[in-house]
Amino acid sequence: MKGGGKMKRNAKETEKKILEAAIGIFSKKGFSAATTSEIAKAAGVAEGTIFKYYPKKKDLLHTAMKEAIHLFVASMAVDSLKKVIKEKKEAPIEELLKAVIVDRINFLENQGPLIKVIFYEMQFHEDLRELFLEKLSENITQIVPQILQERKEKGEIKNIDSMVAIRSFIGMILAMIFQRQFIPQINKIEPMEEIDLIVDIFLNGIKR
Amino acid sequence: MKGGGKMKRNAKETEKKILEAAIGIFSKKGFSAATTSEIAKAAGVAEGTIFKYYPKKKDLLHTAMKEAIHLFVASMAVDSLKKVIKEKKEAPIEELLKAVIVDRINFLENQGPLIKVIFYEMQFHEDLRELFLEKLSENITQIVPQILQERKEKGEIKNIDSMVAIRSFIGMILAMIFQRQFIPQINKIEPMEEIDLIVDIFLNGIKR
Amino acid sequence: MKGGGKMKRNAKETEKKILEAAIGIFSKKGFSAATTSEIAKAAGVAEGTIFKYYPKKKDLLHTAMKEAIHLFVASMAVDSLKKVIKEKKEAPIEELLKAVIVDRINFLENQGPLIKVIFYEMQFHEDLRELFLEKLSENITQIVPQILQERKEKGEIKNIDSMVAIRSFIGMILAMIFQRQFIPQINKIEPMEEIDLIVDIFLNGIKR
Amino acid sequence: MKGGGKMKRNAKETEKKILEAAIGIFSKKGFSAATTSEIAKAAGVAEGTIFKYYPKKKDLLHTAMKEAIHLFVASMAVDSLKKVIKEKKEAPIEELLKAVIVDRINFLENQGPLIKVIFYEMQFHEDLRELFLEKLSENITQIVPQILQERKEKGEIKNIDSMVAIRSFIGMILAMIFQRQFIPQINKIEPMEEIDLIVDIFLNGIKR
């Protein structure tokens, strides 16, 4: 009846619960349609508590976005990919690309909601858009060319614009993921078979 | 004390103005963040007028979506593409594909906002999602395979799954459009050059 | 498409249709909950037409009320009752009272909706209340005492306050009508039998 | 930019204030004509606060009705009357009836607004009507016959249908109350005198 806390006292944990609940709701309904009361319920805190940590609703979005950007850009473009690339440095390029695809599919399956929020809200919030794209382009221009550079030098692949090549590859994969997610009924072949096929098309496409 | 009639009287036109304003606002801010007062202002009508034509705000979205679906699915997948394909039937496949890309870029430039609305809101509204995907998968499964069939028979290209090939091609194009829209600064080559390159990669990828 | 009338042109008739539709709707939902659009539809006219005849919605109510008051007060308290009383002047008083009851039940069955509107809206609109009660009290004080005066003089009934007696009788009848309308299931005896019983109670009650 | 909490915190009290304000306004203007903004002002709360307790305006009516029904049916038909009847069990029947009338007048004077709401809105809302009448008829059929039964057995009064007798008595009283409320100017005798007269009429009417 009196005001005051009941649950465990762990500010960091509470903050995290709120942020995670917010990401969940944002990804289900979008930022505008999500309500703070809903988020509070999902986080298991009182509505007022949210505002101790995030004075404005938009702060929730910003924090989520910053985390997402870090995850998406740093993790996606850098860490994870770098790892794959390094591990497979000596492997045939087919194997490298397949590993990349599988890695990306896993990434999207785990970080899907967050990614969704990024892409949805980026459209509407100039500040977020800039933040995201700045980070992204920074990393992309650094990392992407390296991936194919070595192979080009070895003469395995054509001397084409690396960005275009990589981006095309990404487009193929995303199109596959998107289609398998939303219109799975039109598929006639198995996922692994499909991955092979995509890699095959891509490699034939760019090889000398 | 209450309002009265003033402006021109043309129901059909008013309805259209409202719908167009709505699509514009929806695509700028998303459905939830858009307000009817804002839409009214953009349409140049009183707020109450909107509700004569669209009793619920969601009706605006639904109507926009139905129109969008018709445009996107029927027009995109069928009419326009069919035309391109027929016109270029005897042309080399490179030319066909380039024509398709240019046609799609034009389409997206003109119908961009509408398309954006579709993809945003589809995520959140089950009913819209079903409506869209049903139409889309219907058409895709009919049209897409025809595009490559002939070339396969002539032995120009590999005997691979047409859906995967086409989808990969679409993915490449969309990735290009998306990147050029949002991170244009990382581009090093000219659009037409890029189109040539994409077609080249794709054709090499699938040719026998 | 162009503005302009289609139907018969008969102002008086149109006006009447509107008023009747209004009374119907008012009695179904009350004045406030009734909408002019609903009334227009029920009257078979365009919404704007209503305001040619009744510039304000309240005018509809006022006109209905005036008609109702005329009907209810003049007709109920005066004409109809007078007629019954005159016809049965020489009849035994039991017969007179039964005739009155039957007459009143008929009246209410025919004029029910209008009566309902009177009693409902009277509560909220001071002006209507005054109009109604003024008329009513005028007539009641003139008519009511005459009904029993003669019988009193003949020594058939006690020399009690006529108003109280008559009002009690009216109360008995209205209670019967109300109960039969809303809780008919609790009745054990037939209507005519019940009328006999009420008259019997009343007459025994007032007889010397 | 948006509001904040200020006043005392007592949910139960706030809820009650709102309900009472609502009953007051409903009884003054009817449900439809009452506005939530008006109710909020009368209750001394912000408009939004109302909806924390009663998510829909109609919920206010329903809650008021349920309370009213309980009060009216349970209290009126059962508790209060039972008490009177028990207290006066050995008293002459005249005294019993007078006590009943006085008790009822007091009841209506105190609960008037609530009762008014019941009778108004019952006409328009099927659900309320059913709720009310169900409760009412349940109780009436249980309580009413008991009132006269004993007297019948003692041979003091005729062996007539108890329901009709009681209802007639209620009708007489309500007619008195109604008339005294709305057309007080036509009265020539004092209230207590009038009560005596009504009881006299009724008793003579039903005595053997």
Next chain:
DNA sequence: TATGAATGAGTGTTCATTCAT
């Protein structure tokens, strides 16, 4: 005279935000 498209003040309702406890 009748129409019905258009109006806009006003209604019920929502929700981010505040603050006494």
Next chain:
DNA sequence: CATGAATGAACACTCATTCAT
């Protein structure tokens, strides 16, 4: 620190009323 009752600006939506045709 956390609560949740309270707030009020803003929203979707209604409806009596006006007026060009």
